[in-house]
Amino acid sequence: MKLSIILGTRPEIIKLSPIIRILEKTNIDWHIIHTNQHYSENMDKIFFEELNLPKPKYNLNIGSGTHGEQTGKMLIKIEKVLLKEKPNVVIVQGDTNTVLAGALVASKLKIEVAHVEAGLRSFDKNMPEEINRVLTDHISSYLFAPTEKAKDNLLNEGIEENKIFVVGNTIVDATLQNLKIAEKNTFVREFFENITNMEDYFLLTLHRAENVDNEERLKNIIDGIIKVIDIFDKTIIFPIHPRTKKRLEEFNLLEKLKSNKKIKIIEPVGYLEFLMLEKNAELILTDSGGVQEEACILKIPCITLRDNTERPETVEVGANILVGDNKEKLINAVEIMLNKERDWENPFGDGKSGERIIKILHGNIER
Ligand code: UD1
Ligand code: UDP
Numbered sequence: 001m002k003l004s005i006i007l008g009t010r011p012e013i014i015k016l017s018p019i020i021r022i023l024e025k026t027n028i029d030w031h032i033i034h035t036n037q038h039y040s041e042n043m044d045k046i047f048f049e050e051l052n053l054p055k056p057k058y059n060l061n062i063g064s065g066t067h068g069e070q071t072g073k074m075l076i077k078i079e080k081v082l083l084k085e086k087p088n089v090v091i092v093q094g095d096t097n098t099v100l101a102g103a104l105v106a107s108k109l110k111i112e113v114a115h116v117e118a119g120l121r122s123f124d125k126n127m128p129e130e131i132n133r134v135l136t137d138h139i140s141s142y143l144f145a146p147t148e149k150a151k152d153n154l155l156n157e158g159i160e161e162n163k164i165f166v167v168g169n170t171i172v173d174a175t176l177q178n179l180k181i182a183e184k185n186t187f188v189r190e191f192f193e194n195i196t197n198m199e200d201y202f203l204l205t206l207h208r209a210e211n212v213d214n215e216e217r218l219k220n221i222i223d224g225i226i227k228v229i230d231i232f233d234k235t236i237i238f239p240i241h242p243r244t245k246k247r248l249e250e251f252n253l254l255e256k257l258k259s260n261k262k263i264k265i266i267e268p269v270g271y272l273e274f275l276m277l278e279k280n281a282e283l284i285l286t287d288s289g290g291v292q293e294e295a296c297i298l299k300i301p302c303i304t305l306r307d308n309t310e311r312p313e314t315v316e317v318g319a320n321i322l323v324g325d326n327k328e329k330l331i332n333a334v335e336i337m338l339n340k341e342r343d344w345e346n347p348f349g350d351g352k353s354g355e356r357i358i359k360i361l362h363g364n365i366e367r
């Protein structure tokens with residue numbers, strides 16, 4: 001059996017790392033194809049280093065572009081590699097353009113696609129990720145759904161039950177494995193102490209296209225954050241995604257943010273550093289998918305700056321509140337979440353998802 005793992009962005013590297021760690025211990029023939037959709041050192045290389053991952057066998061150097069341009073370039077280059085490597089299965093994770101391109105090329109070449117984190121739905125087709133998820137699920141042979149809810153979404157769309165495996169989310173594996181490493185790492189602890197000054201803080205991330213590419217929404221969110229600082233007198237630590245930095249500059253909002261002494265804008269940080277920041281935050285404010293999950297796993301209350309989520313489990317267990325770009329809802333949610341009992345159950349599994357996925361693939365392909 002031969003596996004090609006196709007990845008391209010920060011969350012894919014993190015969420016596929018538990019699978020890669022398991023593959024390294026087997027005699028399965030496998031390799032990584034990196035589209036390089038993310039390429040800045042702190043969005044890419046830092047994760048390979050911190051997570052101790054092997055270098056990709058292929059780096060396709062795609063980089064940024066419009067959706068068509070980026071996906072199109074990926075299709076051309078991925079096809080060449082898959083024609084040469086002829087794997088039995090291609091593994092993709094999540095909902096990025098890399099995922100759609102990898103799955104599309106493989107399925108046309110009659111190579112089976114294994115989709116890790118299948119079945120998530122925001123039911124919002126304005127999100128490029130929703131389109132990528134739906135299309136990928138419908139051309140996959142192995143749908144690794146994190147929860148029963150995700151499985152139900154797939155069944156409701158007519159996907160055959162025998163293709164769906166509820167295995168949990170590999171983010172639990174990654175979080176549990178790396179938090180221990182982070183807490184023991186002197187460099188990470190020093191970073192943490194310097195950045196936080198050992199004071200209370202809220203952690204903020206922001207990068208969804210529908211938030212940051214829309215000037216009015218982005219302005220509403222920033223105004224809301226400034227209001228939160230004024231009312232609750234908290235420091236906010238904000239590792240800024242490159243997309244968001246670009247937009248804040250374009251809309252003349254970056255200086256306004258920077259002039260507020262209570263906001264610490266920093267470059268994106270490595271996974272170990274970010275886990276430490278999450279674990280010790282009083283509250284997490286985000287529009288990220290992975291960060292909603294990690295907050296829930298780490299038992300840190302989360303406020304999601306979106307109108308919907310493809311991770312409704314986090315809201316149902318009481319770990320997350322959706323506020324969109326609405327200032328009043330945000331302030332109300334901060335009040336609720338600051339007093340929240342952190343007594344919810346993590347709905348994303350036991351940290352053995354990677355193991356299950358490889359067992360299922362191995363068992364099926366060897367037969
Ligand atoms: C992509 C995914 C999104 C995912 C996110 C994870 C798609 C459609 N979007 O969004 O689902 O949540 O990754 O972070 O696949 N840039 C850099 N350096 C980099 C990468 C990007 O400077 O290494 C800047 C460029 O200006 C680029 C912009 O960020 O144009 C957006 O990058 P892109 O990969 O298109 O989308 P993301 O917003 O990163
Ligand atoms: N993350 C990180 N450093 C940061 C911000 C986020 O390591 O400065 C990690 C975070 O722990 C999570 C993942 O990046 O595992 C989430 O990626 P992102 O928010 O970019 O994408 P999404 O999950 O929304 O697709």
